[in-house]
Amino acid sequence: xxxxxxxxxxxxxxxxxxxxxxxxxxxxxxxxxxxxxxxxxxxxxxxxxxxxxxxxxxxxxxxxxxxxxxxxxxxxxxxxxxxxxxxxxxxxxxxxxxxxxxxxxxxxxxxxxxxxxxxxxxxxxxxxxxxxxxxxxxxxxxxxxxxxxxxxxxxxxxxxxxxxxxxxxxxxxxxxxxxxxxxxxxxxxxxxxxxxxxxxxxxxxxxxxxxxxxxxxxxxxxxxxxxxxxxxxxxxxxxxxxxxxxxxxxxxxxxxxxxx
Ligand code: NAD
Numbered sequence: 001x002x003x004x005x006x007x008x009x010x011x012x013x014x015x016x017x018x019x020x021x022x023x024x025x026x027x028x029x030x031x032x033x034x035x036x037x038x039x040x041x042x043x044x045x046x047x048x049x050x051x052x053x054x055x056x057x058x059x060x061x062x063x064x065x066x067x068x069x070x071x072x073x074x075x076x077x078x079x080x081x082x083x084x085x086x087x088x089x090x091x092x093x094x095x096x097x098x099x100x101x102x103x104x105x106x107x108x109x110x111x112x113x114x115x116x117x118x119x120x121x122x123x124x125x126x127x128x129x130x131x132x133x134x135x136x137x138x139x140x141x142x143x144x145x146x147x148x149x150x151x152x153x154x155x156x157x158x159x160x161x162x163x164x165x166x167x168x169x170x171x172x173x174x175x176x177x178x179x180x181x182x183x184x185x186x187x188x189x190x191x192x193x194x195x196x197x198x199x200x201x202x203x204x205x206x207x208x209x210x211x212x213x214x215x216x217x218x219x220x221x222x223x224x225x226x227x228x229x230x231x232x233x234x235x236x237x238x239x240x241x242x243x244x245x246x247x248x249x250x251x252x253x254x255x256x257x258x259x260x
C-alpha cells in the first residue's frame with residue numbers, strides 16, 4: 001500500500017514509535033527511524049527491520065527538541081528516499097509533579113520534545129509534500145490531548161497544543177492532498193508508562209501494582225492497556241487513500257476513556 005513512499009517516525013527506537021515504524025515498513029514504505037538509545041542496538045534493529053520487510057531503513061539521531069537537527073533529519077530523509085511522504089511526530093517524554101513544584105527545566109523540555117518538535121518537523125517537511133501534492137502527517141498525541149489528569153500539567157498542555165497544531169495545519173493544506181491528524185491513545189504499556197507507574201507510586205504513595213489498577217487502568221473502561229499494534233494499524237489506515245477525507249481529526253483509541 002505504501003510502496004514507493006517514505007516515512008519519518010520520530011522517537012521510533014522504542015515503544016509506540018517502533019511499532020509504527022514496523023507497520024509502515026510492512027506496508028511497503030522506506031522508513032527513517034529516529035530516537036535515542038544504544039548505537040549497536042539501534043543498528044541491529046535497523047538491519048532486522050530492513051531484512052524482514054525488504055524496504056530501506058535508516059536511522060537519524062536528531063534530538064527533536066533542536067530545530068536545526070530536525071531540519072537536517074528531514075533533509076536527510078528527502079535525500080535518501082526522495083521525500084518525506086508520511087511524517088509521524090511520536091517522540092515524547094513525561095514528568096509527573098504537582099504544578100507548584102514542577103521544575104522549570106522539565107516543563108520546558110516537555111514543551112520542546114512534544115509540541116515544539118512537532119512544529120519544527122511539519123514546518124520542514126511540508127514544502128516537499130506540497131511539491132508532490134501528497135502527504136500524511138500524524139501527530140501521536142494522547143488522551144491527554146483531549147482531557148487532563150492531575151500532576152501532568154506540562155504533558156497535558158503540550159498534548160492539547162499538538163491537537164491545536166494538527167487542526168491548524170490540516171486547514172492550511174486541505175486542498176493539496178495532505179492530511180494532518182492526531183491519534184490519541186489511552187495507556188499503552190511502554191517504557192514511558194513504566195516510568196509513570198514508578199513516579200505515580202511516589203506521588204500517590206502507593207505500590208506499583210495498585211497504581212496500575214487504581215490510577216492507570218481506572219480511567220480505561222476496558223481495564224486493558226491499548227496495544228501498540230492497534231495504534232499502528234490505525235496509523236497505516238490514515239495513510240491509505242480511503243482516509244483522504246479524514247483530516248484535522250483527533251482520534252481516540254483509548255478503551256472508552258473519553259466516552260465517560
Ligand atoms: P517511549 O519512552 O517508549 O519512546 C519514546 C521515544 O522517543 C524513544 O524512542 C526516545 O528515544 C524518543 N525520544 C525522547 N526524547 C527525544 C528527543 N529529544 N529527540 C528524539 N527522540 C526522542 O514512549 P512511548 O510510550 O512509546 O511514547 C511514544 C509517544 O506516544 C509519546 O509522544 C507519548 O506521549 C505518546 N503516548 C504514549 C502513551 C502510553 O501510554 N505509552 C499513551 C498515549 C500517548
